[in-house]
Amino acid sequence: MNRLLRHHRYALLVAVRRLLAQPFSSLANILVIALTLAIPILAASILISAQPVARQVSVSPEVTLFLKHDATLASAEKTAQRLRADYPSQIESVRITPRAEAYAALRKDPNWSDALATLPDNPLPDAVIITLKEIPDMAASTANLIKDWKTWDDVDLVQHDSAWVRRLEAILHFARIGLGLLAVGVALVVLATVFNTVRLQALTQREEIAVARLVGATEAFVRRPFLYLGALTGGVAGLAAVVIAAGALSPLNSALARLANTYGTHLQLQLPDAVSLLLSVLVVAILGALAARWSVTRHTRF
């Protein structure tokens, strides 16, 4: 056990010595991997920050019937009953939002309270909110329903609320797939960079490898420092990528804050959680070690 630990300590020291022996070359390799890795970390930050926006809003298909301003709450009840009776196979649920309730909720919102205060009375209509069932050919079916409901006497406006949320969900889904592909690209960059670094190291350490074999070194002993070299390059690059991404978020967030302010809201990008970041550093280190093993096996056959 002690012997194995001593071998690993020796391999680690040799790997560090080799990294430090060519500081500019090592730094360049680490920077290439770090900058490449920083891109998906930033993309993940944007995705993570966008997801709550989509989750705050229901993605179930909803249609809102805004009644005419002179319609009474009893008309709203009557409309709701008619909907439940006439469309049981297409409607999941129906609920009424009375104009007073909507007005009270809106007044609590600081973005609206000042504007509402200038109005003499409540400008909002009663609303009937319909949640549709998920059925095949939903788009055509919903369009037909909306067309029908628009003709009803008490109905002033029909609004299909969930379309934009579905679009946002679709965009996020697309972005998640893109992020996955980006991660594969980064993995290939890590593999190629470490493979080439170790290839060059194996060529420059040819004499040392030959001497080690001469005095009885096993192939595991010969390869181990290269594995550490790959893992260290990947691990340090991973940590550097987190620092770079964190550094880039600061100016991005101040620009985003200015943009969000113009919409009266507050948005902030944040890095993925510490466990995810640590895991990504670990994965890059393992990828580095794997690339090193592949390279050293190929380039020390002499």
Add this chain to the structure above:
Amino acid sequence: MIEFQHVFKSYGRGRNILADINFRIEPGEFIFVSGPSGAGKSTLLKLIGGLEPPSRGSITVNNQRIDKMPPRARPYLRRAVGVILQDTHLLYDRSAMLNVTLPLTVMGLDNRTASNRARAALEKVGLLGKEDLKPIELSGGEQQRLAIARAIVNRPSILIVDEPTANLDHETAQRIMDVFRDFNRVGVTTLIASHDLSLMANYATRTLLIEAGRFSDFPGVAA
């Protein structure tokens, strides 16, 4: 004990470097391997050291069949055989001490034990006090002695040496041969490849002569 039985060695489809070699060396012998350049002396030593496999035939070293040994087992044989090649294969970016401790590091010895044994090996070859110097700062003879210290530091039972005195003056060559003789006197089987007739005259107890891949066995004059 080292035993060759009908050993052939060739590279690719080329001619045999060694053809039908047979001999047996008992533990503690001091033997010269001689012959003209290109005769196959170095190849013979590499076969004994397990650095290369034979093309045909059986080789037994320390009761182990090298020709049947899987590649992953060969490093362990090499730890029992000290090898000093014509090119000393020193690591020029490391101190004399680190060059000598390398075989012990490979074996997984702790730093203190490795350091003590390396000092003892350097003392035996007369390099104590120069352990912090790099090989480039040593003379040719000192570099050769450093390679010897590295070969004997893990206390091998067999020492194989390829042209140890090439490019050295007569006095330095004598000192190096005396070092080998001292090791042999404590029981280390020693094989030296050389075509220096004066050395053979002074030191050989037995000489294996290789010519064009074939081989003859002569008793030496020194006893």
